[in-house]
Amino acid sequence: MTASLAQLIADLAAGRVRVVDLTQTLAPEFPQITLPPEMGQCWPFRIEEVSRYDERGPAWYWNNFSCGEHTGTHFDAPIHWISGRDLPNNATDTIPPRDFVGPACVLDCSREAAADPDFLLTVDWIARWEARHGRIPARAWVLMRTDWSKRAHDPVAFQNYDETGQHTPGPDAAAVRFLVEARDVLGFGSEAIGTDAGQAYHLRPPYPCHYYMHGAGRYGLQCLANLDQLPPTGAVVVAAPLKIRQGSGSPLRAIALVPA
Amino acid sequence: MARALTRPPRKNPVLRTRLPTLPPGARSRVALGLTAAAAEGRFALQACRDCGAIQYPPREACHACLSGRLAWTPQDGAGELLAETTLHHSNDLFFRERLPWRLGLVGLDAGPTVVAHLHGDCAPAPARVRVTARLDRAGQAVLVALPEQETPNMADDKQLRELTCDPKFRKILVTDGKTAVGQALVRQLAAAGADLIWVGYAEPWKRFPGFDELAALPQVSLLPLDVTDSRNVRELAAEIGGKVDILVNNAEHHRTYGIANRAGVEDARAEMDVNYFGLLRLAQAFGPAMRARGADGQASAVAWVNLLSIYALANFPPHGTFSASKAAARSLAQCLRAEMRPAGVRVIDVFPGPIDDEWNQLLPPPKLSPAALAQAVVRALQDGVEEVYPGDVAQEWLARWRENPKALERELAQ
Numbered sequence: 009m010t011a012s013l014a015q016l017i018a019d020l021a022a023g024r025v026r027v028v029d030l031t032q033t034l035a036p037e038f039p040q041i042t043l044p045p046e047m048g049q050c051w052p053f054r055i056e057e058v059s060r061y062d063e064r065g066p067a068w069y070w071n072n073f074s075c076g077e078h079t080g081t082h083f084d085a086p087i088h089w090i091s092g093r094d095l096p097n098n099a100t101d102t103i104p105p106r107d108f109v110g111p112a113c114v115l116d117c118s119r120e121a122a123a124d125p126d127f128l129l130t131v132d133w134i135a136r137w138e139a140r141h142g143r144i145p146a147r148a149w150v151l152m153r154t155d156w157s158k159r160a161h162d163p164v165a166f167q168n169y170d171e172t173g174q175h176t177p178g179p180d181a182a183a184v185r186f187l188v189e190a191r192d193v194l195g196f197g198s199e200a201i202g203t204d205a206g207q208a209y210h211l212r213p214p215y216p217c218h219y220y221m222h223g224a225g226r227y228g229l230q231c232l233a234n235l236d237q238l239p240p241t242g243a244v245v246v247a248a249p250l251k252i253r254q255g256s257g258s259p260l261r262a263i264a265l266v267p268a
Numbered sequence: 269m270a271r272a273l274t275r276p277p278r279k280n281p282v283l284r285t286r287l288p289t290l291p292p293g294a295r296s297r298v299a300l301g302l303t304a305a306a307a308e309g310r311f312a313l314q315a316c317r318d319c320g321a322i323q324y325p326p327r328e329a330c331h332a333c334l335s336g337r338l339a340w341t342p343q344d345g346a347g348e349l350l351a352e353t354t355l356h357h358s359n360d361l362f363f364r365e366r367l368p369w370r371l372g373l374v375g376l377d378a379g380p381t382v383v384a385h386l387h388g389d390c391a392p393a394p395a396r397v398r399v400t401a402r403l404d405r406a407g408q409a410v411l412v413a414l415p416e417q418e419t420p421n422m423a424d425d426k427q428l429r430e431l432t433c434d435p436k437f438r439k440i441l442v443t444d445g446k447t448a449v450g451q452a453l454v455r456q457l458a459a460a461g462a463d464l465i466w467v468g469y470a471e472p473w474k475r476f477p478g479f480d481e482l483a484a485l486p487q488v489s490l491l492p493l494d495v496t497d498s499r500n501v502r503e504l505a506a507e508i509g510g511k512v513d514i515l516v517n518n519a520e521h522h523r524t525y526g527i528a529n530r531a532g533v534e535d536a537r538a539e540m541d542v543n544y545f546g547l548l549r550l551a552q553a554f555g556p557a558m559r560a561r562g563a564d565g566q567a568s569a570v571a572w573v574n575l576l577s578i579y580a581l582a583n584f585p586p587h588g589t590f591s592a593s594k595a596a597a598r599s600l601a602q603c604l605r606a607e608m609r610p611a612g613v614r615v616i617d618v619f620p621g622p623i624d625d626e627w628n629q630l631l632p633p634p635k636l637s638p639a640a641l642a643q644a645v646v647r648a649l650q651d652g653v654e655e656v657y658p659g660d661v662a663q664e665w666l667a668r669w670r671e672n673p674k675a676l677e678r679e680l681a682q
Contacts, residue, residue, distance in 0.1 A: 036497040039473055046523075048534050056498055167473030 016265075023268055028237045030229075030245070030262040031081040032160055038231075039163040040079055041201050042174075050076035053259075077257040083249035084195075084203065084218070084228030088256040091223030098225060100255030107227065108248035110194045112149045112264060113141070114238045121154035121177040125168055126207055128180040134187070141240045146192040149245045152179065153235040156199035160233070168206065178205030181216035188224045195227030197245075199235060203228040229262060242267055270388050273424035275437055275463070276566040288562030288611045289361040293406030299326045301340045306401035306409035307654035313380065315341035324380035345399035347376040349413060352386055352393050362405070365563075366430065374399055374413050384411040385427055389419040402431040403652055405562070405612030407605070423650060432652040433571035433614050436461035438513040443468045443493060443550065446476040448625060449575070450518050452642035457516070458487045460646045463567070466508055468493025468519070495519045495546030505553035513567055514649065515554055518575040519546050522627040526588035536589035543593035544600060547574060551604050562611030571649055572608060573616045574601045578662040580619060581669045582676045605654070616648050621661025634660055 009017075019025040032038060040052040053075040059065025077100075078084070086092030087099045097103055115137050120127040129152055134144070144150060154177045159165040168175045178198060179187075187193045196203050196217055203217040213219045221228060229247055244265040249258035295303065305312035315322050316330035317337040329336050352372035358364045370386040374397055382399065390397050390413055397413040404410045412431065414422070423434050435457050442457070444450045445467035454465055465487045469476070472492050483490055491508075494500050495517075521542035523535040530536075551572075561569035579591035580598040598617065605615035622628040624635035636659040644658035657666045668676045 036494070036499055037492075039471075042471070042474065048532075049538070052496075054497060164473045169473055169475060171475075 020265075026266045026268045028234050028243075028264045028266050030232045030234055030247075030264055031260070032157065032231050032233050034073070034075065034080045034259060037163060038080055038160065039167050039201065040076065042167070042169075050078050052076075053079050075259060077252065077255055077259075078230075080259045081229070081231040081233065081262055082257050082259045083247055083262075084222065084230070084257045085249065085255060086222040086225045086227070087254070088228075089215075089218045089222035091219050092225060095225045098222075100249045100252045100258050103227075103249075105248065107147075107194060109244065109246050110147055110149050111145060111241070112151050112197075112238060112243045112245045113137075113144050114151045114153050114235055114240050114243070116153045116240065117177060118153055118155040118236070121156060125175040125177060126205065127154075127177040128205055129178065129183050130180055131182050131186045134183060137240075144187070144191045144193065147194045148191075149195055149197055149229070149247075150187055150191075150193050151197040151229070151232065151235055151238070151245075152177070152199070153238075154199050155236060157231070157233040157235070160231075167201065172207075173209070174201075174206030176200035176202070176206035178203065178208055179217050180205075181211050181213065181220070184216045184220045188220050188226060193226060195229065196221055197229035197232050197235075199230075199232050201231060203230050228257075232262060234264075238264055238266060270419065270421045270423075270425040270428075272421040273429075273436060273566070279565065285561060286365075286563045288405070288559075288568075289365065290406040290610065290612055291362040291404045291408075291410075292360065293408050295408050296326070298328055299409075301326055302401055302409040303403070303407070305340060305342075306403050308656075309648075309651050309653040311343045311345050311399065311401040311411075312340040313343050313378065314338040322376075322378045322380060324376075324382050343376070343378055343399075345376070346416075347374040347378075347382075347397055347399055347413075349373070349386070349390055349393040349395045349397045350375050350381065352390075366426075370427065372397075372413055374411075382411050384413040385431075387412065387414045387422070387428055388425045389415045389422060391415070403614065403654065404431055407609045407614070407654070429566075433514065433616070433649040434460075435514060435646060435649050437463045437567050438570065439464040439466075439511050439567070440514040440516060441466045441468070441508065441512045441554070442516045442518060443495060443546075444519040445469045445479075445482055445490060446474075447518070447520070448478075448638040449623060449641055451478045451482055452638040453516055453518060453645060454482060454485065454488060456639070456642040456646045458485055460650070462487055462514075464489070464511075466491055466512070468495075468504070470494035470496075470519070493519075495549055496541045498549050501549045501553045505557065509554050509557040510561070512554060512558060513561075513569050514571045514573065515550065515558065516573040516575075516645065517547055517550055518573075520575060521593075522587070522590050522625075524587050524590070524627055524630070526585045530589075536592070539590050539593040540596065543590075544596040547597050547600055547604075551600075551607075555604070555607065558613050559608060559611035562613050569611070569613055571614045571616055571652075572604065573618060573645055573649070574604075576601070576617050576619050578619045578621045578657065578665045581665065582673060582680055584680050614652060614654060616645075616654055616656065618645055618648065618656045618658065619662055619666070620644075620657075621659045621665065636661070 034053045055073040058070045060069045204215045247262040318335040319333040321332040350373045355369040372386040396416045401409045521539045558569040577594040580594035583591040622631045622635045648656045
């Protein structure tokens with residue numbers, strides 16, 4: 009074992025490194041992304057009992073479940089978006105596993121999101137964050153903390169629809185380009201149902217976080233939880249999607265290693 | 269005059285619930301012709317094509333000329349009450365619990381003399397009456413003599429209420445309140461005297477028009493219900509299943525695709541998941557408690573209504589996968605009917621033609637209005653029928669299907 013891995017194990021055992029669960033529970037009532045009804049839809053999480061120590065299987069309990077690649081806390085692969093469709097290693101089965109572990113910069117926008125559900129993260133905002141916490145390193149996850157995950161017990165508040173559609177925070181187009189081109193990030197993570205804002209259809213281009221991140225071979229994480237337990241810098245995210253052949257994404261158990 | 273039904277006293281929850289019993293249910297195959305007509309709310313008797321005689325009870329041959337050429341023919345039921353009696357004793361378990369019971373002998377103007385259950389408002393014999401065929405709790409046709417003219421509170425007659433599924437003072441679950449049909453159903457069931465209406469709605473984050481108006485009705489409780497979520501269905505049944513007297517399953521997924529004009533199976537699967545598996549989930553979750561409450565006093569469990577489609581009979585290729593899901597649901601509803609019959613709970617299938625909603629936007633009129641559909645459902649409950657084909661389109665397709673199913677298949681494929 010290398011010294012660093014041995015140190016990690018020792019730190020975990022001693023409680024010097026904590027493991028924070030960044031994942032929402034997969035349950036049928038957890039809301040799924042909603043598209044216009046004439047379009048194809050992502051399945052919500054559904055679960056059916058196979059047997060429970062009964063005549064269907066006397067000594068064992070198990071379920072079958074179904075869901076979409078983009079249900080619950082999930083990973084977005086570059087192939088998910090048209091801009092990333094021709095990149096090499098752009099699907100869940102071909103992404104280099106090395107990319108499943110990376111440092112995290114946590115941008116705390118919780119106050120802004122509380123004041124304005126349509127809050128858009130800007131380059132200026134990121135610049136102010138960097139002035140306090142240092143430059144975002146290359147190949148880091150940028151996680152936008154909004155405390156939106158705390159609404160998850162209330163699907164209506166989590167989805168936050170009105171007659172003009174969904175209202176959830178996200179980055180603006182320039183911020184996404186900045187993160188990709190000037191900071192070479194690994195990907196962008198959010199607590200709401202998409203990496204893009206609820207009203208991102210009206211941005212230019214529509215859904216810029218999907219468009220630019222995936223177009224540059226970067227990843228997305230959405231429906232994250234417990235970002236309020238992460239320091240602005242210094243945490244390591246472990247986020248490995250299921251190895252679905254040519255998968256566009258997958259639900260996953262995302263965790264963070266955090267200095268205690 | 270029948271005494272107006274009053275709100276049943278609240279049930280003492282620690283008392284035993286009596287088990288359902290059924291009236292005698294055996295019928296010959298030919299006698300089931302009477303049941304088939306009554307299932308659709310019609311009174312039909314055999315008429316001889318050779319000598320014209322009308323006969324009752326149903327037989328294999330004409331009682332007058334022995335011809336086998338008999339046709340079931342609609343009757344107006346007009347007749348004269350010749351004699352009557354009131355049963356005060358019966359060894360039959362069903363009638364034993366419902367005594368006294370009034371019976372009469374009616375001479376139909378069409379010829380035969382029949383024994384009929386006698387509505388309390390029929391004047392003493394001799395008197396003009398109107399005979400109808402109704403399904404009893406065993407699901408078999410019986411004849412009922414009604415007063416010639418409507419009387420006040422007629423539907424509240426004790427004997428008639430044993431044959432109907434009247435929503436009055438009953439507790440009802442409507443599985444989808446988001447659609448115009450669901451909201452019309454709730455409104456009309458409330459107007460028909462329903463005591464309490466639980467209204468399900470899926471995907472609560474999607475606001476739907478009419479929510480506030482629905483919630484404002486005093487009878488209504490809105491509850492999250494997604495029939496594709498087994499756990500949700502089971503939990504709701506655990507909460508309210510023991511009180512549901514009438515379940516109206518109008519949850520429906522409708523897309524307008526055949527096979528070739530939509531890639532993949534996702535839309536078809538969603539249709540099956542709601543239209544077929546949704547019914548299965550509801551039946552497994554709510555069926556047992558309803559079966560146990562088939563004789564639970566004045567407001568017992570009485571009916572299960574399925575919103576199907578006339579496309580369940582023959583595939584309408586522009587809505588081909590939807591048609592298939594409704595055909596599957598129709599078949600499952602027959603299974604449900606067989607399983608509910610021992611408890612006397614009626615399964616009512618509703619087969620509307622195109623409904624005037626967003627998924628039929630491109631179909632030309634006539635289209636059935638949600639209000640007309642809801643009215644047909646309430647009527648079906650009040651009449652206690654098993655099959656309803658509301659609207660002109662459904663009626664016409666039904667007639668064409670009965671006459672020649674292959675011809676209808678070709679015509680729908682034009």
